Amino acid sequence: MAVAELTTPTCPKSALRSSHSQQLSYLSARFHSRRHQSFRLPHRARNARISCSVNSQAPPVAVKTEEPKTKQSECFGVFCLTYDLKAEEETKSWKKMINVSVSGAAGMISNHLLFKLASGQVFGPNQPIALKLLGSERSFQALEGVAMELEDSLFPLLREVKIGIDPYEVFQDAEWALLIGAKPRGPGMERADLLDINGQIFAEQGKALNAVASRKVKVIVVGNPCNTNALICLKNAPNIPAKNFHGLTRLDENRAKCQLALKAGVFYDKVSNVTIWGNHSTTQVPDFLNARINGLPVKEVITDHKWLEEEFTEKVQKRGGALIQKWGRSSAASTAVSIVDAIKSLITPTPEGDWFSSGVYTDGNPYGIAEGIVFSMPCRSKGDGDYELVKDVIFDDYLLKKITKTEAELLAEKRCVAHLIGEGVGFCDLPEDTMLPGEM
Numbered sequence: 440m441a442v443a444e445l446t447t448p449t450c451p452k453s454a455l456r457s458s459h460s461q462q463l464s465y466l467s468a469r470f471h472s473r474r475h476q477s478f479r480l481p482h483r484a485r486n487a488r489i490s491c492s493v494n495s496q497a498p499p500v501a502v503k504t505e506e507p508k509t510k511q512s513e514c515f516g517v518f519c520l521t522y523d524l525k526a527e528e529e530t531k532s533w534k535k536m537i538n539v540s541v542s543g544a545a546g547m548i549s550n551h552l553l554f555k556l557a558s559g560q561v562f563g564p565n566q567p568i569a570l571k572l573l574g575s576e577r578s579f580q581a582l583e584g585v586a587m588e589l590e591d592s593l594f595p596l597l598r599e600v601k602i603g604i605d606p607y608e609v610f611q612d613a614e615w616a617l618l619i620g621a622k623p624r625g626p627g628m629e630r631a632d633l634l635d636i637n638g639q640i641f642a643e644q645g646k647a648l649n650a651v652a653s654r655k656v657k658v659i660v661v662g663n664p665c666n667t668n669a670l671i672c673l674k675n676a677p678n679i680p681a682k683n684f685h686g687l688t689r690l691d692e693n694r695a696k697c698q699l700a701l702k703a704g705v706f707y708d709k710v711s712n713v714t715i716w717g718n719h720s721t722t723q724v725p726d727f728l729n730a731r732i733n734g735l736p737v738k739e740v741i742t743d744h745k746w747l748e749e750e751f752t753e754k755v756q757k758r759g760g761a762l763i764q765k766w767g768r769s770s771a772a773s774t775a776v777s778i779v780d781a782i783k784s785l786i787t788p789t790p791e792g793d794w795f796s797s798g799v800y801t802d803g804n805p806y807g808i809a810e811g812i813v814f815s816m817p818c819r820s821k822g823d824g825d826y827e828l829v830k831d832v833i834f835d836d837y838l839l840k841k842i843t844k845t846e847a848e849l850l851a852e853k854r855c856v857a858h859l860i861g862e863g864v865g866f867c868d869l870p871e872d873t874m875l876p877g878e879m
C-alpha cells in the first residue's frame with residue numbers, strides 16, 4: 440500500500456508536518472497503516488531531518504484528507520530523534536529510561552508538573568524519562584503547544600515526548616500513569632452527574648492501562664472525585680494489582696502540615712506523621728491525634744484543642760475552596776508539587792518513624808475501614824514504588840466519628856458508580872453536603 444512510503448525510516452515524522460492539513464493526511468494514512476509504529480533516528484541523523492522535505496516523501500497515490508476520527512499517538516518534534524545513550528559520555532551513568540504517561544496534559548496542573556518531571560527533580564538526575572501525553576480532540580492544539588515548550592526547555596533527561604488522544608496508545612508500557620484530566624463540575628451539575636461523566640473517563644482509562652501498561656505501573660489519580668475515580672480505574676484494570684492505584688490526598692496532607700506549623704510557630708519541616716483519612720472532599724479528616732511537631736504529639740504542642748477540632752479541621756477541608764476564591768481557579772501549582780511529593784514518597788524510603796498519606800485500596804486494612812473503597816490512610820515505603828499501611832496509629836472517639844463520616848461518603852459514591860465497577864446498577868444517595876475541596 441502506498442501509504443507505507445510515508446513511514447520510510449529515513450525521514451522523521453516531524454519533517455512531514457509542513458501544514459496542519461498535511462499532518463492530518465499523514466496521521467490518517469499512518470493510522471490506517473501502522474497503528475503503533477514509531478521510528479526514531481540515531482542522534483547523528485539530526486541534519487537529515489532538516490533536508491527531508493514533505494514533497495520528496497509524498498505518497499504517489501491519494502491520501503485521505505478528511506479529519507481523522509482519532510489521531511495516532513505521535514512522537515513530537517525533536518523528540519522523534521533517537522539518542523544512543525551509551526554512546527554519550529555524560530549518559531553512561533544513566534538508568535534505563537522510564538515511561539511516564541500523563542492525562543489532562545494540556546491542563547493547568549500538568550503545565551506545572553510536566554516541567555518538574557522533565558527536569559529530573561522527581562525521578563532524579565540519572566533517570567532519563569519518556570513523557571506520553573494524553574489529550575483530546577478538544578485540547579490537541581494546546582497539547583502541541585505544551586510539547587513545543589518541552590522542546591524549547593532543552594531538558595537533557597527528557598528523551599521522548601509523545602502526544603495522543605487514545606489512552607490505549609498513550610499508556611503503552613507506562614510505568615507511571617498520572618491521571619489528571621477530568622471534567623470540572625460546572626454550575627448546576629449534580630455531583631452524581633460528575634461521578635458518572637468522570638467515572639466513564641476513568642473506566643476507559645482503567646481498561647486501557649489493563650491492556651497496555653506495564654504490569655508494575657503505579658497509577659496516581661488526581662482528577663476529581665479522585666478517590667472514587669481511582670476505585671473505578673482499578674476495578675477496570677483487574678490484571679494490575681489494586682495496590683498500585685492511588686487517589687491523590689497529598690495536597691491535603693501538605694495543607695494540614697502548613698496550618699499546624701503556622702499555629703505552633705515552627706517551620707513546616709518540623710511537622711511529621713500527618714495522616715489525611717478518607718475522601719479528598721470536605722469530609723476528609725486531617726489527623727492531629729497522631730501528628731507530631733518536633734517529635735512531640737501535636738496535642739502537647741498546640742494545647743488549644745478546640746482550635747484543632749474546629750478551625751484547623753475545617754480550614755484543611757475547605758482550603759481548596761478558599762484558594763479558588765482568591766485565585767479564581769483551583770490549585771494547580773501546589774497540586775503539581777504534591778504529585779511530585781507523592782511520587783517521591785513511593786520511590787524513596789520513608790524516614791524512620793514517619794509516614795505519608797495516600798488514597799489507597801482498603802482491602803486488608805488494619806483499621807476496620809470498609810473494604811472495597813479507595814480511602815486515604817497512612818503509608819510507608821521502602822522506596823521500591825510499593826507501600827505498606829502503618830499499624831501503630833491510635834484513635835479516639837472524635838477521630839473515629841469523623842472517619843465514619845468520610846467512610847459513609849465514599850461508600851455512597853461507590854453505590855453511585857456501581858455500573859462502572861461491575862457491581863450492578865448505580866444508585867446515588869449521596870449525603871447533602873458532599874463537596875469537593877474546591878466547591879466551598
Ligand SMILES: NC(=O)C1=CN([C@@H]2O[C@H](COP(=O)(O)OP(=O)(O)OC[C@H]3O[C@@H](n4cnc5c(N)ncnc54)[C@H](OP(=O)(O)O)[C@@H]3O)[C@@H](O)[C@H]2O)C=CC1
Binds near residue numbers: 770
Ligand atoms: N486530588 C487533588 O488534590 C486535586 C485534584 N484536582 C482535580 O484535577 C483535575 C484537573 O485540574 P486542572 O488541571 O486544574 O484542570 P484543567 O481544567 O486545567 O484541565 C483539566 C483537563 O481535563 C481534561 N478533561 C477530560 N475530560 C474532560 C471533559 N469531559 N471536559 C472538560 N475537560 C476534560 C481536559 O483535557 P482534555 O480535553 O485533553 O481531556 C483538561 O485539559 C480536576 O478534576 C480537579 O478537580 C485539582 C486540584 C487538587
Ligand SMILES: O=C([O-])CC(=O)C(=O)O
Binds near residue numbers: 690759875877
Ligand atoms: O475541587 C477542586 O478541583 C480543587 C481541589 O480538589 C483542591 O483544591 O483540593
